Amino acid sequence: MPDWMQFVRGQLPPLHVGIERENEIVAELALQAEQAYQEAISAGATESEAMRRAQAQFQDWKKLGRDINRAVRGSWFTGSLHDVRYAFRYLKSNPGFAAVAVLTLAFAIGGNTAIFTMVDALALRSLPYREPDRLMAIETRKTEQPELEPWTSALDFFDAREQTHSFGSMAAISPIWSVALTGRGPAERLESLFVSAEFFPMLGVKPAAGRLFMQAEDKRAQPSSVVVISHSLWQRRFDNSPDVIGQALTLDNSVYTVIGVTPPEFRYLGAPLAGTASQIDAWFPLSSNQLTGSIRGLRFLKVIGRLRPGMTPAQAADEIRRFGAALAQRYPESNLGFSWSAMPLNQQVTGRLRLTMLLLLGAVGFVLLMACANVANLLLARAVARQREVAVRIALGGGAARLLRQLLTEGLVLAALGGAAGLPLAYYVLKLLIAGGPESLLRNRHIQLDARALLFSAAIVLATAILSGLPPAWRIVRHGIDQSLREAGRGFTAGHHRVRAALVTGQVSLALVLLVGSGLLIRSFQRLLDVNPGFNPHNLVTISTQMPAAARTPEQRTSVYRTMRERLLEVPDVESVAAVSRLPLLGRSLGSWIFVEGKSIPGAPLADVEYRVATPSYFSTMRIPLLAGRLYDEHDDANATGILLVNESLARKFWPGENPIGKRVKLGANLERQPWITVIGLVGDIRHVGLDTDPRPEIYRPYAVNPLGAPALVIRTRGDPAPLVNALSQAVRSVSADVPTYDVFLMDQLVDRTTRERRFVMLMLSAYALSALFLAGVGIYGTVSQAVLQRTREIGLRMALGASAGTVLQMVFGQGLRLVSLGIGCGALAALALTWLMRSLLFEIRPLDPIAFVAAALTLALFALLACYVPARRATRVDPLVALRHDG
């Protein structure tokens, strides 16, 4: 009697239905044929006649196949739906497999979506202004110290605005100014900016009420008392009433007329706000800022420009560079050593963040790849379970394509479920990130899951489906027909095992790269926290201020400062007060040329050092140690022009191994006219720019000699200074109606600010490295236990022949560790190639830091041992008798 199953399979064209369903149909048709055949035989027909009758039952096989396809599947859509339903059924009957796969994917997809949303908002999206690609940031940098924050002086800005041609308009923005709103209920401190009249039109901002600045309100040296307020202030204090326009506001004891309200969504994202959480509530015309009348050397503005139509960013950058060089020639005293540059505004906003963000996106992408590898491993394990059926189907032809389709459908269903579970996860991860991340980085932006994030997750779901469905599918297609039949027993499994081993090796490699990366960041951060800033930041408050316009001579200014100091000392709990020209960690600096007696060569280019003017109490207030000589004191008044203090870096640079006390220097560019100045004391270095930037040579001169117009006050309190901040600002402003206070900070906050972003990136990367470690562990565990299961017979045989538990353990661990060491080797090579990309994020740690590499490899190896332990223990408990009966 013929094999009716094979007969039907041979005749019936491929059905586009699930594998199990096709098997059922073939079996049913075979039964029908067999029945007809039997009936004919019992009726006395010959075998060939019976065979003919059985065949006649089906007439046209092609049509039958078509009809069945149409009947079973309905349309294409219901056919796919069938595949999907089939996949769901399978998952339902294997809840363990489903849960592990879906959770793994949910974790990876959720993480990816959250990080993508953050990275997108911070670094990828274009700026929310009119034609954002045409906006450029124009910067003046100290050529020798590009790490200093670039600021431009008002006079330089006015010249650039008039004399360059690449820009249709150019605007200047002041540092953040803190003003007190009084006279309307409780006093409130508002962050404000002074901007030139071009600012709002350049960005395309339309007022929510009233109007924005007119050119006439921003004429040089003709301040006008108008203010534009933020939408949030309007809401908070004026109940969104349109009556606010024309009202008078008392800000820092001066009266301003409200002329307009900015739209609710408006935020300026460029410098000086880039990377800060400051909410600007009041906008003033630039002309009303006291500093606009100051000298060319006082750099305090940020400049932006909109390209003239037809100009390219490169042309504009070139013109700005040449303009800067010309300025330096024309005004060497103030501009020599400074260079100008222009770059797209977007770059200024995101440049600092871009690398960090790409790093995080890469890390989370790695984790997704690892999750895909785990799911592919699970799918492979499941394919192994069905290997006989697979082999038969492939041998009978037409099955491979559908098997592939079904595996991919299974992948897709898993990925879609993972995506569905991952989205809520993304929502919470994002909330956590925004709440716990650095304020400066995250809280000033509009970050939320939106259509872009959904689209992105859909894309990664699709990619995940392909990535996790493809390895098993590829395995099946590559395997070919003959081999699969021949290997229908154990061999096929061995082939699967090779793919699984490759997947695990890949996972271990990825995990190692992430571990090395996070190790490097952790080590950098440790180093950073160990850095001594050179002063004691606890219980210190800083307030930047400005001398009143009436105080012009050094004597007048010194006297104003003394009054400020007295008023501040009257505030309870204030221990000491000092003033300095440039505060550390505020990103501002001022340099001077120096000629060192006996060291500098006349006529040769001069060295450049940091120039500070400080009151005598500055060093005790900041707790900067005196290392040799003496400090200047209250008696070193305006006539004490011949003395200065130097820091350690300067002494080391010019007088290595010598006592600097008594040495003489000249300051400034014009040497002949400058007097000799004698070093009277040596003080400790401080980290002026940030904890991660080396101190530079620095000199200090008595404040009385050169009382700058805009001193920064430093106030040391006996206890927590936070509650005193308002009283302290009030005390400063009480000196005169036109004395402002701005940049009011607790010094601890400033120190913290310099490390916060690093901490955030370090924590994020470490979290992802840990997840990678965990995923790799799951992968190793899965592969090794599968291998143990398949070798149960062999293990049993060995044990029956006298192998000890130790030998078996050794065998299993050996197999696991072979995979892991190969993975660690590949991962180390990849890490060698990749870590240099993050060198700018490292601090005092080389990208090839051996400790980070060794620690990562050891952690991974230990974890792998742990993952091998359970299957290894299971192997030693194999009962030889049971194992030998085992037919797997």
Next chain:
Amino acid sequence: MAATDIKGSAEMIILALLEERPRHGYELAKLIETQSESRLQFHVASLYPMLYRLERKKLVEGRWVEKAGERRRRFYRLTPQGRRTLADHRRSWREFVKALNRLTGFSHA
């Protein structure tokens, strides 16, 4: 009669045959052949696709059953929805026949 009606009637025949008890494909084919005195001969070419369609529409339900001493076969039985559909079919046939009788004068009533 329009094609849909023929298909509808073939469906009705199968549903009606399954109303009494579950049957397998070969039995259905035989029943149709004998009960209609070979006038309605169902080829396998149309019977199985029809069963699969009814199954997809959830009017019948197929299940592999192994009875003692017999081959493992796929038995089809009527679902509640199939039962309702059969009742609908019957009602409209009855109405159709009634109308036909009234028009042609062969009424018994």
